[in-house]
Amino acid sequence: MNQAAFLSALQKIFPERRLLTAPAALAAYESDGLTAFRARPLVVVIPETQEEVIRAVKACHEFGAPFVARGSGTSLSGGALPVKEGVVLALNRLNRILKLDPQQRIAVVEPGVVNIEITKAAAPFGLLYAPDPSSQPVCTIGGNVAFNSGGAHCLKYGMTSNHVLGLKVVLPDGEVAELGGDSLESVDADYVGLFSGSEGLFGIALEITVRLLPKPETYRTLLAAYRSLEAAGDAVSSVIASGLLPGALEIMDNLSIQAAEAAVKPGYPLDAAALLIVELEGERAQVEAEWARLKAVIDASRPYLVKVARDDEERMKIWKGRKSAFSAVGRLSPDYIVQDGVVPRRRLGEALAEIEKLSAKWGIRVANVFHAGDGNLHPLIMFDGREPGALRRAEELAGEIIALCIRLGGSITGEHGVGMEKRQYMPRQFSATDMDAMWALRKAIDPLELANRGKVFPEGEAPSLHRVGAHPLEQAGVISRE
Amino acid sequence: MSADLIGELQATVASSARVRPRGATTKMRAPANNCATLDMRRLAGVVDYQPTEFVITAWAGTPVAEVQSLLAEHGQYLPFDPLLAERGATLGGTIAANACGPERYRYGGARDFIIGARFIDGNGNLIQGGGKVVKNAAGFDYPKLMVGSLGRLGALVELTFKVFPKPEAYATLRVDGASLDAALALLPKLTNCPYDLNAIDLVIGAASQVAILIRVGGLAAGLPQRMDRVRSLCGGGDIVTGDVEAQLWRDAREFAWVADGMPVVKVPLTPGRIPALDARVSSARRRYSVGGNVAWIATSALDELDATLRSLDLAGLVLLNAPGDPRIGRRVSNAFAERVARALDPQNKFG
Numbered sequence: 110m111n112q113a114a115f116l117s118a119l120q121k122i123f124p125e126r127r128l129l130t131a132p133a134a135l136a137a138y139e140s141d142g143l144t145a146f147r148a149r150p151l152v153v154v155i156p157e158t159q160e161e162v163i164r165a166v167k168a169c170h171e172f173g174a175p176f177v178a179r180g181s182g183t184s185l186s187g188g189a190l191p192v193k194e195g196v197v198l199a200l201n202r203l204n205r206i207l208k209l210d211p212q213q214r215i216a217v218v219e220p221g222v223v224n225i226e227i228t229k230a231a232a233p234f235g236l237l238y239a240p241d242p243s244s245q246p247v248c249t250i251g252g253n254v255a256f257n258s259g260g261a262h263c264l265k266y267g268m269t270s271n272h273v274l275g276l277k278v279v280l281p282d283g284e285v286a287e288l289g290g291d292s293l294e295s296v297d298a299d300y301v302g303l304f305s306g307s308e309g310l311f312g313i314a315l316e317i318t319v320r321l322l323p324k325p326e327t328y329r330t331l332l333a334a335y336r337s338l339e340a341a342g343d344a345v346s347s348v349i350a351s352g353l354l355p356g357a358l359e360i361m362d363n364l365s366i367q368a369a370e371a372a373v374k375p376g377y378p379l380d381a382a383a384l385l386i387v388e389l390e391g392e393r394a395q396v397e398a399e400w401a402r403l404k405a406v407i408d409a410s411r412p413y414l415v416k417v418a419r420d421d422e423e424r425m426k427i428w429k430g431r432k433s434a435f436s437a438v439g440r441l442s443p444d445y446i447v448q449d450g451v452v453p454r455r456r457l458g459e460a461l462a463e464i465e466k467l468s469a470k471w472g473i474r475v476a477n478v479f480h481a482g483d484g485n486l487h488p489l490i491m492f493d494g495r496e497p498g499a500l501r502r503a504e505e506l507a508g509e510i511i512a513l514c515i516r517l518g519g520s521i522t523g524e525h526g527v528g529m530e531k532r533q534y535m536p537r538q539f540s541a542t543d544m545d546a547m548w549a550l551r552k553a554i555d556p557l558e559l560a561n562r563g564k565v566f567p568e569g570e571a572p573s574l575h576r577v578g579a580h581p582l583e584q585a586g587v588i589s590r591e
Numbered sequence: 592m593s594a595d596l597i598g599e600l601q602a603t604v605a606s607s608a609r610v611r612p613r614g615a616t617t618k619m620r621a622p623a624n625n626c627a628t629l630d631m632r633r634l635a636g637v638v639d640y641q642p643t644e645f646v647i648t649a650w651a652g653t654p655v656a657e658v659q660s661l662l663a664e665h666g667q668y669l670p671f672d673p674l675l676a677e678r679g680a681t682l683g684g685t686i687a688a689n690a691c692g693p694e695r696y697r698y699g700g701a702r703d704f705i706i707g708a709r710f711i712d713g714n715g716n717l718i719q720g721g722g723k724v725v726k727n728a729a730g731f732d733y734p735k736l737m738v739g740s741l742g743r744l745g746a747l748v749e750l751t752f753k754v755f756p757k758p759e760a761y762a763t764l765r766v767d768g769a770s771l772d773a774a775l776a777l778l779p780k781l782t783n784c785p786y787d788l789n790a791i792d793l794v795i796g797a798a799s800q801v802a803i804l805i806r807v808g809g810l811a812a813g814l815p816q817r818m819d820r821v822r823s824l825c826g827g828g829d830i831v832t833g834d835v836e837a838q839l840w841r842d843a844r845e846f847a848w849v850a851d852g853m854p855v856v857k858v859p860l861t862p863g864r865i866p867a868l869d870a871r872v873s874s875a876r877r878r879y880s881v882g883g884n885v886a887w888i889a890t891s892a893l894d895e896l897d898a899t900l901r902s903l904d905l906a907g908l909v910l911l912n913a914p915g916d917p918r919i920g921r922r923v924s925n926a927f928a929e930r931v932a933r934a935l936d937p938q939n940k941f942g
Contacts, residue, residue, distance in 0.1 A: 294700060311927070453644050453723070
């Protein structure tokens with residue numbers, strides 16, 4: 110690629126202050142929420158209009174420059190990691206809510222809109238945008254769509270893609286396509302569903318039509334403390350078997366409880382081996398009827414302590430503790446890896462016991478917070494990056510947990526995506542035929558492999574020839590990690 | 592046995608110039624000429640069902656009714672409310688046609704409950720997408736892509752769904768005699784209120800008077816109180832329960848309101864677009880379902896409806912009782928769709 114000519118083409122689109130090439134300016138974009146990986150891009154451009162995004166993508170296509178779209182850079186799987194010598198399109202300024210139609214219960218937003226801003230805008234109409242990843246005060250909807258982000262309420266309401274009705278996207282060669290629409294129903298293959306969660310490999314979403322839901326009339330949230338993780342896991346099974354459909358079912362283990370308490374003081378019992386959070390939500394009369402049933406199920410599960418949120422403030426406190434858990438673990442350990450495996454719910458107990466064994470075997474502390482309702486584990490593997498070999502050992506432990514999830518019939522990722530972090534594990538979950546078919550799809554949409562090159566697939570050129578170990582780009586010295 | 596059968600179907604796809612999967616043919620798509628038919632009903636039966644996982648896996652040729660009765664034994668159901676189950680519709684056909692009923696209003700459509708799919712692509716390969724856990728972000732989401740694909744992107748072999756506990760009791764508020772304007776004025780009050788409504792349908796009668804049907808489901812204990820609130824929001828109406836209530840919605844799912852042999856067209860839209868459409872189809876039997884997000888229009892004047900839909904920039908699908916291409920109304924070519932088809936079916940065998 111002729112870098113000078115390429116940069117000059119970009120300069121025709123972007124003024125100097127929105128085209129960053131100085132090393133100091135690029136440093137902020139070198140990695141995302143998965144800080145173990147870094148790569149310095151050639152250039153960062155900061156579009157303010159959809160047209161500028163389209164023109165930038167066309168320029169990338171013309172010069173064969175790989176590009177990565179980036180919102181707030183909160184990806185925990187390295188999804189927004191730049192390609193060395195490639196382009197980063199920072200989309201935070203495309204943050205307009207283009208339309209909010211309470212009567213049809215939809216909003217049309219640009220990709221740089223922060224998740225929680227949609228709910229804020231919808232709140233005066235008694236509506237909300239349901240998907241609520243822990244990073245919702247900062248993460249952008251464009252990233253949510255690319256990675257099909259989840260959150261604590263997925264069992265009942267699904268993930269991001271379940272709330273996206275329509276997309277305007279720019280494909281990796283600059284062509285623009287409109288997918289889906291603004292109705293809850295459609296009469297075409299679900300291209301919106303396919304684009305969502307494609308991790309930026311199919312192009313960039315420019316406009317996103319999301320559905321809004323009425324804010325539940327009431328919530329009932331309880332905390333139950335147990336002397337063992339197994340007891341909390343059994344309680345989850347009992348809640349599910351009782352025919353209830355809670356909005357959220359979350360478990361935190363003792364390490365996570367300690368961390369959350371130290372960070373935001375949610376009032377969790379510090380001596381609990383496991384904490385279960387159950388939340389019912391909906392129409393008052395229905396929730397009251399469900400509450401009676403839930404109380405009976407929880408009492409029968411023999412917690413040693415039950416706390417019920419008496420008002421919205423207490424409820425928010427419970428959730429603040431849970432949602433702060435990832436960052437709070439930073440108080441217990443200088444570095445950590447967040448895992449995101451999924452197991453069938455009935456095998457949660459088995460999975461946790463195995464993780465405990467692995468933790469003992471490696472001598473590495475692992476905190477567990479997880480979406481118990483949908484079997485989505487979030488082991489937080491703690492290490493000290495200054496210690497030689499510590500990161501590698503933590504990653505090997507993480508790899509064993511991923512293998513465990515696959516063995517138990519689950520998935521390598523529930524909501525963080527494959528990204529850079531788990532790409533080498535894809536061939537363990539999918540057959541060579543599946544991998545080849547996904548690769549063929551990628552190549553049909555993006556023959557030059559420009560859009561988020563290097564993610565999802567074990568290696569760029571030949572997906573069937575996978576291997577486990579250091580990333581091939583790493584071996585080639587193209588990317589590095591600290 | 593199923594492996595042999597799948598192998599046989601794969602071989603048929605590989606060796607044929609054109610293929611078409613076929614289920615119970617409860618919907619459209621008569622077999623075309625010069626086209627090999629894949630009889631998917633041979634692949635029938637539930638493969639795996641773990642009630643406590645809220646997950647069921649079955650072969651694509653399984654009758655929906657069979658799945659529903661197994662789920663019902665465990666107090667569970669398919670919340671996307673599949674259509675035509677009593678006529679023998681299969682899971683595969685339901686997904687390919689995206690045939691969801693009125694109650695998809697509450698928790699979502701087929702796209703929101705399909706979590707895994709195995710299908711034979713145009714190369715004759717058996718491809719797996721998604722999985723058997725309710726939450727999964729690994730790999731491209733083929734299962735969703737297949738919803739509404741009309742068998743044009745491959746032959747569905749095995750499907751996995753998330754399921755939910757079935758509401759313990761139902762009741763319906765029926766408000767008769769409203770004008771369409773009045774019904775549409777009431778609609779946003781219903782869709783935006785924090786009451787958990789399972790379905791909202793507007794049934795247009797012979798003289799264009801409207802019956803508003805609002806279905807509520809949940810625990811029996813809270814139901815009477817909830818129905819009273821819905822009734823006061825609507826300013827009146829009759830509360831229907833029991834078999835009569837169930838029949839109201841069975842009639843909707845099975846198209847009992849449509850004359851025998853009359854084509855039925857599905858038109859996705861938003862409530863705000865109903866008046867313009869309704870004025871143009873006032874001689875047809877029709878019903879606005881899913882809280883005003885789907886129009887069902889029964890008419891034999893399909894050419895006329897095609898032109899009407901085009902002029903209103905709406906797309907339609909002839910779901911029942913008409914041979915040939917079921918797609919009418921607006922058709923926009925889409926570069927993304929073309930590339931997807933090229934990857935999955937490079938020789939256009941299914942198209």
